[in-house]
Every structure is written in structure tokens, then in C-alpha cells.
Amino acid sequence: MDDARRRFLKIAGLSVLGLGIKPVTDAVATAGEVEITSSPNALKAKRWAMVVDIKKCLKAKKGCKECVIACNTTHNVPEFDNPKDEVKWIWLTSVKHAFPDQESQYAEGYYKDTLQDLPFVVLCNHCDNPPCVRVCPVQATFRRADGIVMMDYHRCIGCRFCMAACPFGARSLNWRDPRPFIKTPLNREYPTRSRGVVEKCTFCDERLAKGLQPACVAACKDKALVFGDVEDPNSEVRELLRKNPSIRRKPQLGTHPQVYYIL
Amino acid sequence: MYNSGKIIIGIIIFLVLATFPFWFNRGVAQAPPKLEVGTQEKQCVESTPFMKANHMKLLVDWRDYVVRDGKREYTSTTGKKFDMSLQNTCMKCHTQKTKFCDRCHDYVEVAPTCWDCHIAPVEPGQAQQAKALRSSN
Amino acid sequence: MNAWSSLFASLFAVIGLVIIALLGVAPAVGLGTLFGVVIPYVAIAVFVIGIVVRILQWAKAPVPFRIPTTCGQAKSLPWIKADNLESPYNIWGVIGRMFLEVVLFRSLFRNTRAEVADGAVVRYASAKWLWLGGILFHYSLLTIVVRHIRFFVEPIPSFVALLSSADGFFEILVPTIFLTDIAFVLAASYLFFRRVFIPHMRYISLANDYFPLFLILGIGITGILMRNVWKVDLLAVKELAMGLFSFHPTVPPGIGSIFFVHLFLVSVLLAYFPFSKLLHAPGVFLSPTRNMANNNRMVRHINPWNYPVKVHTYEEYENDFREKMKEAGIPVEKE
């Protein structure tokens, strides 16, 4: 009995060696120690969140889209002429589409004058309870411990269930090869994507790892975008949320978006 | 011998097929390609024999650590630290993909999908190509 | 020898071969050249020459009679539909029949399984697993062999690359697992297990049925291990192979011993081929029941060694019975 079990374990061990995800590092580990760590200057948080202060974003009306350009440039996001093929990480849209459930029949004053035709910055909300993650059949999109809803482009099968599940339209499929459509200067530090995978904003996880703020945040000279740890009571985002009334997109869906808007 | 016509044709077909690699090579042993490492660095992330055989597995492991675990730093058996990045670590040393990666991959007919997304460094004489990559069609 | 001893004898033989190769190329022994150059050359020579010699041996014997197995309606009256593929009446029919046999395993496709039930009832169940297993096995093997051309020649022909990319279409693990690798191991295992678990198969199986199966499974498994687990330096491997095929043999250093095990098993298989049942490959082309037209009454077949035999001639016959014949009113030659 014992003997049989031991043999089974050995065989199981062998097959793990054959199929396991990390056999190499295991094998190396026997020869010498290998360590996998995150870099010491990486930014860390319990829960990342973003605050968009619309009052500081009024330049958008005059065509400011620094944040979008910064993101596209950083991540080699393609720009298609045909809206059908569009890929968007962070983009500007009207309040009507950003907050379709906000209705104001008799909108006047601030709402009408300022908000109605102001392009709103929208991006992935990095929901706390993300439906896209729930539906993904291969865990290609998943929620990190720090709240970032990540995309694993190596694993995505392009089924687009996440796109159907996302109530914010934050996800784009690469309907075709994106490379010829990258109109910003190519960032050689960051990959492009291949056709057939879904992509979206990742809160610049690669920049956070290096201790940098997300590209859009860094690019906004008016500080309309603020990024930080909402679990940290002393953080700038908490400060903003404390001082200003804020709304989130479609809170009634229970996804708990982590992008807050100060109107 | 009977039915010699058909049988000799058959034997010839067999011989042609069975000796295909002999006559296809015409007696020339194409030497394995010289890989141009592209750097003065003495040692890669791990030992050369290990990298030769296992670089693809290492890269896959790196990929998973980075994307899935958010861990980006690799301390190798030599104790040196590396940012786990194909574009930003590997290709910084091996700056000439065509003379390093491709030569060997072509020699043994391996077509990794890495380059569908990851961007190879611009190589001398390749500026034109790099431009083409970005220009819209 | 019973089935089990045949099985284990073969298994141990193959394990023995693996050990020989492992020991042979161990640094302490250092027979790299033997296992990397000499044995492969000998094996290839034995394979090629052996098969040619065997075919010539078969060719030396004539086909005295035309005795195809007819599996369909022969050509007769114009309004009866003749089946040129199952009972060929011309060369195209023969080619078609051989094509179906060699390429699609036509005869195995017919296979049935007899089931005897109590009360003396026999039924025939459709049984295409052997056909499927055979097809899978042989086509996977063919694909794998063709894929290996990438190690043998330079430049690599485009059909090899195309085949590899189709075979590796599904990106499973890194390096990608080839579908034919899986199919090959599954099919070969099926062919093995049916020998073990079907009682009458176990009964008829000989050591020389198990041995090639173990050998080929060993080749497949070492190949897969080499690709996906214990990696070897492919550059060096190709250098070795190219050296062999261009008559400039070298054994580059640093190739893992698993490669030599793989190569040694392949060499043994090649050398074993012309002496074994693996001859069914060339043999199927020479099988007189399949490669001849059923046109016996249309076209005369010549037997080169036809010789006169002693017969009872009519004359002798009439001599024996003349009187009685006359009595019965039967006309006779000599009154």
C-alpha cells in the first residue's frame, strides 16, 4: 500500500516535470539558488485606484488629450481609421456615454455648460469585482492582489467573453494585426500585441514596477488624474475623495469600479 | 528477376527517398551558423549550455512570473540580478536578432511566436524596415 | 515461450539497448563516435542495402499464377457494373486498389469482430479501431520522419516548415507539442495494449511483435523527452546529423546522452527493419493477391516455369473404354 503510493508520487512528480509550468527554475534550483522577486523600488499598494478630477480636465474641451497620447505611445496602442477595428485603453468620450444612466432632462448651468460636451476621460475601471475576470475561461484576465485587473496576452484565446461582460466597454480585441497601425513613435521597451487577443489598460503595471506613475497620470500637466492606494488613508487619492463628492460609473452593477470621478 | 521494370522503379524510388538527406546536402555539411552574441558580456543570465538548451523555458517562466505574479527581478545562480524582460534585458545584449536568434532558429526550423508582439532592436541597415513596421499601410 | 515471456524479453531488450547507449556515451567510456557515427552509418547501410536485397530476393521468385483476391464484382457483361477497385480489370483499377490499400488501409477498414453468444449464435461487429490505430500510427510516423528533415538538410525545404507549422498549430506548452507526437504515442500504445488485452492477440503475439513496438515507443518517448523535458543543444545535434549525411561525420561536444539513446534506438530499428516483419512496408507492394488485375480470362498470364506434366490422354482413355463407349453409342475416334 505504502509502496504503491510512493511509486505513484514519484510518477506524478515525473509528469509534473514534463508538464509543469516552472520545471526549469526547479531544475536550476537544484544546481544553485535562483530568486524571483519584485524590484525594491516598485510602487506597492493594497488597492490601486484612480481619481479623475473633471474640474481640472476642462482643457479637454479644447482638444487636450495628453493622457491618451501618452498611453498610446507608451503601450504601442494602434489607431485604426475604421472604428470597427478600434483598440482603446484610455479615451475621451461624452458624458452621455461615460455615464449613460445619469439623466437630467432639465440640465442647465454647470451640467449643461461644462459637462454636457466635455470629453470625459474613461479607461478600465479595474473593478474590485470584475465581471470580465469572472467569465474568462482561461484566466487570461485576472485580478491582482493590488486590485489591478491584468491581461495575460500570452494566454488569451480571443473568445471575447470579457468584452461582453464588461459594462464599460473598456476592452478591445485586436481584430487584425495592430503593428501597421501604431501611429505614435514605437516604444521599443514595450511589446505590441498580436491579432486575436483582447487588450486593455493595466494601470501601467510595468511602470509601477519601476517606481513610476502610470503614463497618463504622469502626462497630465493639470493633475486631473491622480493615482494611488485607496486603502492607504494618507494617500493623495483618499485625500481627494475625502474632500470632494465623487461618483463612479454604473455603481448599481456592483462591480465596484476603482476609477472615481470628481465632477 | 521477374517484373524487373516495376521492381527496379520501385527500388529507385525507395533509394531516392531513403537517401534524400545525402543527395540533398550534396556532400556539404553546412556548418552550424556562427551566432553573433552582440555584446562583450562574458556570461548570459545562466550558463551558456543551459541557455542554449533551455532559453525558451526560461523565457516562459519569466513571462509567467512577470505577467501573473508581478515579480520582475531574477537573481540568477551566479547571484546577479536581472529584469525579467525579453525586450529590455535579453535584447539589450543580443542587439542583433537576425544574427543571433534567427540564425539558430532558422538552422533548426523553429518559428517562435515571441516576435509577433515583442519588438526586436533596430539593427544596422534595418532602419528602413523599422520604419516600415510603423508606417500605416 | 508464452506471451508474457515474449513481452518481457522484448521489454528488457529495449531497456538493455537504452542502458547500452547511456553507458556507451558516458564520459568515462566515451564511445561518442561509435554511437554518433559508426553505428548510425552501419544502421543506414544495413537498412538500405537490406531492404533492396530483400526486394530483389522477392523479385527473384516469379509470380506463376495470377491469383488476386476479388472483393467485388468482376468485369463481365457490359450491363453489370464492374468494381474496378475491388476486382480490378485494368491497370488503373490495380493502381487504385493499391492506392487504397497502401494509403488508406482499405482491407483493415473492412475489419469486423466475431462475437459468439450462447445458443450457438455468431454476430459480426464493426471493428474499425485497428484501422484507426494503424492509420494514426503510420501517418504520425510519416509526419514525424518528414519533420525530422529539418535536422538533416540545409537549407530546409519549405514543405518541411509548412508541415511543422501545421502539426504544431496548437500552441501547447513551450516548445509546442506536436499533435503527431501525441497521436503517435497514443496509437503505438493502442497497438501494444490490444496485443496484451485481447486474448487471441496475446496468444499469437511473438517477441518479434513486441520488440519493434517497444523500440518505436522508446524512440518516440525519448524524442518527446528531448524536446520537452531534457533539452539538448539542437545546433550540435544538427551539426552531427548534417555531418553524417554529408560524409563529414563529427560528434560535437555537449549533446545530452538522451540524444544518443534516441539515435541508438533509431539505428537499431533501421538495422532490424530488413530482417523483421517491418518488411510489410515494401512487401505490401509485392503482394500478388492485391497487385494483380482480375483479368484472367481476358489476358493470358504466363508461368515462366510451366513444365509439361504427365496426363491421361484421350487416346489412352478411349483405349481403356472403347468397347463400352461403342456399346453406349458414344462416337469414338478409332473404330
Place this chain on the structure above:
Amino acid sequence: MLEKALTGSRSYKVWIVVLLAIVGIGFVNYLRQLDYGLGITGMSRDVSWGLYIGQFTFLVGVAASAVMLVLPYYLHNYKVFGKITILGEFLAVASVTMCLSFIIVDLGKPQRAFNVLLHPTPNSILFWDMVVLNGYLFLNIIIGWTLLGCERRGAPPPKWVKPLIYLSIPWAVSIHTVTAFLYAGLPGRGFWLTAIMAPRFLGSAFASGPSLLILFCLFLRKFTKFDAGWEAISSLAKIVTYAMLVSVFFFLCELFTVYYSQIPEHILHFNYLFQGLHGHSELTPWMWICIVLALVAVGLLINPKWRNNEKILPIACLCVFFSLWIEKGIALVLTGFIPSPLETITRYMPTPTELAITLGIWGLGFLVLSVLYKVALTVKEQTGDSASH
């Protein structure tokens, strides 16, 4: 038994060649899609599922045909269906084959299809859909093929088949339920967010599958030696009638909830469907055809005299089939995306490539079906089970 599919009459051979050609054309177009990406279809960022997933959804329903025969035959010993259960099972095999093919061609990265197995994800409904669809496919192949084989040689069915048959009954329910859950569980998609999505799927499935089966039975009765028997056909018609009524009823329930509550997130979709929205009304004519067909079908089926009329029944069945094809295959999936959760309206129009691939898969389904039916009918002809009782 497969060899029986390799011989046949001239018209059978022509039919097979035509199907192979359609499959071939579809395959070539699929290669083009593989090369270009899904952008070659009419799908877009907003309408991210289209004709493929629509067909998949509809065909999951057609696959139900089997259970509507297996259940009465095996659970209630309703002998009349004995002769045609195999037709239902093989129709299920063909439809599920189509379903799986539609999913594969809809994948952006089909090369990674096996990731679903390598990284099983129980919280994803799509993962479960993969499980139940493949399971249903294998169940029906194994059961159908085994029983047919036994019938051919006159042997009693092996003991292990019975449990599989019983298993296939709840399993059939599961494929519709799980497929409905694909849609019903998504926040922000008002059109799909309804608890009766799964019941609606079952209702329409039990109408569309059996109605197709009736059409096949009538076709075979007319053009081959196989006669299912009028009693079986008429019983099937009864099933179609009730299922269609239930289906219509469920749809009316939806309409009530939506139009009485008047919640924009839900009502906008229905408005788009029935009258168009902001000048977009691509689906409106389809939907009204769907409604008219459904009403005609119900009208024809509900009267036993018409239902049992050999001339009228096929018309009713065609109405049922096409009505539900529009409802599930076109309206259900597309309308879920129009308007988008951000209330933009994006037009969706399938491209020729997309249509060719879709047609290719239908061709594949009919090829599988024709081959399986050919085998089954030949066996039945030989065992003498093809003539009417």
C-alpha cells in the same frame, strides 16, 4: 459501419460532393480569416459577437432533438420513438459539431484553444459550456453508434449503455442551461439579464430540434425507404406545438416585464428590435418576420386537424424552425450588443467571408448528418427496420 456512408445512390454522392465543396469554400475562407484576423468579419469593438455565436446559440437548441426522443422512449417506454431515436441522436451529434466549430472559428486565437483544458476555470461559464458540449457530443456518438451497431448485428445492447442514456437526458438540459447562462449572467447587458433565459432556451430548443427532425422524417419518408411512422411524427408534432407555445409564452413574459417596468437598460434593446433606435433598424424586419412566422406556426400547430395533415405540418415546422432561427441565431446575440452598455449603436453586417465560413460550418454539419443518417438508414434497411410498422 462507416463504410455504408461511402456507397450510395447518385443523388447521395452528388449531395456529398456539394457539401464537401461548401465545406472547402468555408475552409479556404477560414484560412483567410486566420491570416487576417477576426477583423475580416463584420464584428466590431461594440458588437463583439456576431453571426458565429448566434449560430452556435441556435444550434445548441437543435441539439435538443435527441432528448425529446430519448426521454419518452427510455423513461416512459414510448415505443413509437424507438425507430427514430437514432435520428435524434445523430442530429444532436451534427448540431453539437457545428456548435463547437462555430466557437472555434469565433476564437481570436484558435491556436490556444487547448488553454481551456490547460487552465480549467470553473468560475467561467464558457469553460462549463465546453465541458457540457463536448460531453453531449461524446454521449450521443457513443450511445447512437453503439446501439446502431447492436441493432445491425442483432445483439442486445451492452449493459453500460443504459446509464449513459439516462445521463444524456439531464445532460441535454444542461447544454441549454449552461449556454443560456453565458448570456444571462452578464451585468450591463440588459437584454440578456433575465432569469428566464434558460427556460426560454429550453422551450425554443424543444421546438426547433424536433421540428427539424419532423422535416427530416417527412423527407426520408418521401425520398427513401425509411418511414418513421405517422404516429411518431405526430407525437413529435405535439411536442413541437407545446414547446412552441411555451416559447412564445416565455417571450411574452419578457415583453411584459420590460415594457411594464420601462427600465431603459432593458427597453432600449426591445425598441431597437421592434421599431429601430435612432434610425438604426437593421433587425426590425427580421424580428417581425420572426413574429409572423411564430404566429403562423402556432396557428397551424394548435389545430390537430392541420397538425396531422401531411401537407401542412412541414409548413408549420418550417415556420417554427425559421422563426426560432431568427430569434436565437440573429436577434438574441446581436441585440444584446445594441445599444452597447455605453448606449452607442453600432451597425453589424456580416461580411462575405463571415457568411462563407458560416455556410461552410452548416455544410460541415449537414455532411456529418448526411453521413450518419446514411449509415443509420442503411443499417435499418438491412435489418428491416425501415418500413412502417
Place this chain on the structure above:
Amino acid sequence: MSLEHLPKPEELVKEDVLTPPESPWMDTPTVFKPGTYSFPTAAKNLKYLGMPNPREWSPTDKDWKLPDNWKEIVLDGIRERLLKYRSFRVFMDICVRCGACADKCHFYIGSGDPKNMPVLRAELLRSVYRKDFTALGKIFGQLAGARELTYDVIKEWFYYFYQCTECRRCSVFCPYGIDTAEITMMGRELLHLLGLGINWAMEPVANCYRTGNHLGIPPHGLIDMWEFMVDDIEDITGVKVGLPVNKKGAEILFVTPSGDYFADPGTYTCMGYLMLFHELGLDYTWSTYASEGGNFGLFTSHEMIKRLNAKIYAEAKRLGVKYIIGGECGHMWRVMHQYMDTMNGPADFLEEPVSPITGTKFENCKTTKMVHITEFTSDLIKHGKLKLDKSRNDKTITTFHDSCNPARAAGILEEPRYILRNVVDNFHEMPENTIREQTFCCAGGAGLGNDENIEMRMRGGFPRGNAVRHVVDKHQVNRLTCMCAIDRATLSALCEYWAPDVTVGGIHELVANAMIMTGEHERTVDLRGEPLIPEEDEDV
């Protein structure tokens, strides 16, 4: 032995029959159980034919009185045949023991004796071939599946090579077309070198050699038999048919197996020929010298085939006919189709056959100049040259047994069916895996149709019997039609045992029953003298 001594059919073959025994086949001794083997050739027959080692002996004897150098004789015999027959050599080399043939053999299905699997039957010889003619066998012995040629091996060969009816069913399923009939024939030739043959095959050979037919009927005896038939025909139809014998200058020579001359139910078929040819006014002749279509030489050796077969062309030449028609027979047609022209041709003294009635050129018989009777008759029916009244066969519900040789060695499948469909209303096929090219043997062919071998015949006949029983249950079949004289003899016993109440008959019996002859009176009985309308049916 006779049928009464056998267990009941349900008890003869059990469910576990196909489970092989424990002991490996090489170590399993051969047991000569009464009822399962045929008696050896009588010395006089061997002597008459000039064949080696004539003596009296029995398989149950320990000493078979073989020549001292028996081993050398056998090995030389193998060597010679390896050089003469490519088939033999290739079949020895390429078998992979895939087992596809195993359960295709009627003897294996019925007896469960593993050595009756075609693959093992061939291994009996192949193992010896390996030992003495292949490198691996010489070196590795049993490991390579090789074994020494011993006295016991010879006994085993005798038992199992005379337990194969050379029906070639296995060859249909073999992926390489390995033909066990070929191997069995080689085996039998080798055994004959030692004087080991069976009398039921060799006595007909000797008879045929002397008298021209297997039964040894002298010419005047034949005349008596035929005249008896002519009288019967006159009683039944009122027509006196002609009886041309050894007629020089006739257009056609008719050759048929002699079994049909004297024994029921073959005689009815023979009467059928007489009536048909008479009705057509055919210019044909019977021959007393070539009075045998069958050729038991096929079950003996290639040389013996030729020695017996030579008479056909010789007689055709002597009589000056234009071409030959052959009657319903199985192995006869294997010889006529596959061997005759090669062995005794070219038949350039004959003309390409043309039907004098329809003008049809039998292009498929261009060189042999020999037409199969079903080809001839189906052509007549197709051209509407026969007046047929199917209803005269109404009480016959028939099925059709494809004889192995016309099916698998000639491909004559449709012609007999075409005729049957035109002469009977009730024709039902047996299950598909038991007809046409997959037809099952009567288990009495190749010289094994003798009574001492009855148990093995009934075991081997099990698949065929089972198929007949199937159509009896399903369609109330009462007649098994076949076109082979051996079938007509052996299937009668087989049906008696496996499917009682089924009679056996030939095609031309049914043709003659249905054929309306010029000047005939109203028929009340069929060729068997039985009422056309069964009495019990009149009550209904």
C-alpha cells in the same frame, strides 16, 4: 461418423469458444480427435498417380512411416517453392500478426482452436521457415518466433492444413492480402512429398485422372445417368430433350462438375442445363473424357491441377468446338479462371465466345474462351430470350450462398443474383458480413467434405449455418441456392444440422422450373417431382 453422434447445435459452440487456452501454441501437441480429421490416402491411389510414399497408415499411429530423409525432403521442398512462388516468400516475410484475419475463419469461429486462426495456420509453416531460412530465426530461435522442424510439426501440419478449406476469406481482411489458401496449398504440397494426403481428395484425383471424372464413372455409366435425367424431364414437362455427347463439330463444349450427374440435389441442376440448352436449340455437347469440371488437384498440388485440367482444352480441341461453357461449380471456377489458361493454354484453337442466341460477345473470356453458365444465362434473361414463369417457384423462399471461389477468386457476384431475381419472387439475402466477398465457406471444400471429418465440418459450418438460420427466422427461407457442386453436397448436411427444413439447390434448377418450354404440357410438379403448389397451401 455421422450427424447423430454430434452434440446438439446449441451445445456444439459455446460463448467462450474464442478464448484461447493457456499453453503457448508451440507447446500444444496435436490431438487427432475422431470427427475432426480426414482419413489418409489409400496406397492404391498414390500408386496409380505415381506419387511418393504409398502405404497404409493412420494419423493416430505414432509412426507415420515417413521416409528416413523426411526432414531433408521438406526443407528442400520449401526451398524450391520459395524460389518458384513469390507469393509464398512474401507471405512468409511480411505478416505482422495484426490479428485481423483471426476471427474471419469459419473453422476458428466454430472450433475455437487457435491454430485455426489463419495467422497461426501460417505461423505453423512460417516458424519453420524462420528457423531454416532467415538470419534472425537462426540466431534467436524461439525469440524470433522460429522453431525446429520435428516429427510433431509434420503431424500438426497434416492436421491443420487439412483443416483449411482454402476459402480465402481471411485474405479479404488481411491488410497485405496474405492468402492462407496459398500457404495451405504449399503446406499440402510439402506433405504430399512425404505421401501425406487425404483419401477423400486423392481418390477423386485418381478417378478423374483415369475416367475423366471424380466419381470414376465410366463413359457408358455417364450415358445412363444422363438418359435417366432426360426421361425424368420428359415426365415432368412432356418435352424430350436432346443429349449430345462427344459430338464433334459442336459449337460449344459444356463442362460441369460430375457431382451433379448422380446425387441429389445436384441432378436437378444438371436437368436444368439439359432443359435450358434444349430450349435454346444450342449446338453443344457433353464430353465423357472431359466429364469433370471440378479439379481436386487444386487440393493436392499445382502439378496435379495441371494434370487433371489438361483434359478440358484437349477435349475442346479434339471435338473442334468454338468455345466452352462451364457449369455451376466453385473450385472448378477457381481453376478455370485463375489457372487453366496459364497452365494449359493458350487456347488459340478456340474462338472468342459469342452467344449464338443473343450475339453477345463475352469479352471477359477473350483468352480462356470459357464462359460461366451464369454469365451465359443472365445474358439470355437480359435480352428476354427466356420465357419465365416465376410463380412456378413460389413455394421456394430462397437465399443465396456465394461460393468462396466464384466470389473471392473470380468476382462473380451479380450474375447469379440477377438470374435469381428473375426466376423467383422470394429472394432474401443473408446478413451482409456473410455474403458476397465476405461469404462464409460450407466448411466442406478443399477435400474436407467427407463424413469422417463431420464434427469439424459442422463446426466450420457454424457461421454459414447461423446466417441461414437468421434468414429462416426472419423470412421463412426454405431454400439455400448456391452455384457449386460441393456446396450442394456439403450444405445439405450443414443445413440438416444447423438449419433444418432448408433444402439446397442450384440456380439452374430454379431457372428450369420457371422456364416455359416450347411444347411442354402443363407442369404440376417441379424438377424434384414435388407439387408446384404445396397441398397444405390449397386449404388457405
